[in-house]
Amino acid sequence: MNTQSTQTIKLPILQPGEYDLWKMRMEQYLQCINYTLWEIIENGNAPIVTKTVDNKETIIPPTIVEEKAQRKA
Template structure:
């Protein structure tokens, strides 16, 4: 059985998920998991608003998870909750872009073929990622 210190060391060794264009849904799930497992108070600040003792650390963590080319757009935001909402507004997309992304994913699924140069593991991983993205967009694959 793991001791408390071993668990803490494992959790603190988690890599901070960095947002990539087009991957907001996956990133938001990863960053939520990261924050709830490294320091739950950080996630509470995002959900409930400012808690001065934790808010600046939470904001700093979120800023570290934003690509460099987007950082200046968010740097002036004063609190973590507003920063989270701004990131969501910019990267999540509107209904039309989500519909388009879902259509593209369905087409990729329909036309999925293994590459001759990739192994079975990479083909499987690519296929699983495609299915996961479809499920995130509400498309159930049987």
């Protein structure tokens, strides 16, 4: 016989006047979980970078975290 129990989960509700605290907690959470995602939220998606060499415009693709880590090593 399989018995299931149900639990009531009380979800936090954003109260008036607590926005700044909630915002700070969300920022910290996102920075800890995925800092790259946080950078995109803060700065937007990477703009298209172009470089002109010999009157030819070259588009430089966005750099990913792994590429930055390889350069540092």
